[in-house]
Structure formats: structure tokens, C-alpha cells
Amino acid sequence: MKRVLLAAVAALITAPALGSDASIIGTASVIDADTIEIHGQRIRIFGVDAPEGRQTCEDGKGKAYRCGQIGSFALDELLQRSQPVGCKAVDRDRYGRIVANCINSKGDNLASWLVTHGYAIDYPQYSKGxxxxxxxxxxxxxxxxxxxxxxxxxxxxxLNR
Structure with a gap:
């Protein structure tokens, strides 16, 4: 596990920088299914969009459930088992949050994990697929x-602004 983390950290540090806050490594807490916080910095996970915390979806039987909340819980559970997290900034969003590619200590790309497990979807406007x-x-x-x-x-x- 240490080798994976060291490789992930090395990749983050050697990647081209975006300002002085380009690489952030530490214990992440979940804000919602596509936003985390490390060292007081809000980080929007690049290239994906997750249902909002109050958003409901329907399961296969038509029963409503809070899909945004479920995604947040799932990400939190993943991170509880795989700290620290390293993020490499690629941009800032209109709210001033860092937008970044993030990897946990097991080497999982958080965006890829979220989309593969159906907790977020590809955000082609930004990810380009x-x-x-x-x-x-x-x-x-x-x-x-x-x-x-x-x-x-x-x-x-x-619809809900």
C-alpha cells in the first residue's frame, strides 16, 4: 500500500503545476459525492457530476431514494479505508473551489471509482468524455x-435554483 501511495504522490508532485496550490495531500472529508475537503480546501473532483444531496432518484422498482446522499455515504466509506488522498489541481470553478484529479492511498482515481459504481456520471462539458x-x-x-x-x-x- 505504501508503494501505491508513494507512486501516486510522486505522480501528483511531478505533474505540471497550476499555481501554488497544485498538489494537495492529506486526510479527506466528504462534502458531497463529487466534492471533498483536505486541509480546509474544498476540492471539486474533476470530470464528474454527482446527484445533489437532496436529489432523489428511482430504483428499479420505481421507489424514490436520496441518490446524492447515498453517493456521499459511499465515497465516505471508501475514503475511511483509503486515506490519505492526493489531488492535483487542474482548474478553479466559479465558486473558487479547486477542481482536481484525486487518488486515494490504494491508487483509485476517485472520479473513475464514482462513475464506475454509479454514484456520479461523466461530465462531458468538462471531461470531454x-x-x-x-x-x-x-x-x-x-x-x-x-x-x-x-x-x-x-x-x-x-430546475431547483
Missing amino acids: LYAAEERVARATKAGVWKGKFMKPWDYRK
């Missing part, structure tokens, strides 16, 4: 939100 393959896997296996019906998070936010 980077996680489209993971989304196809999630759809095929009916993982997470793909087991029933859901509104894409960006559409949900537009």
Missing part, C-alpha cells in the same frame, strides 16, 4: 443511479 467508458460499465451493470431513473445533476440544479 474522459469517464465515458466507466459510465458504460455502470449502465451495463445497473450500478447506482443506473438501476432506475434519475435526472442528470446539471438538469436538477437548473
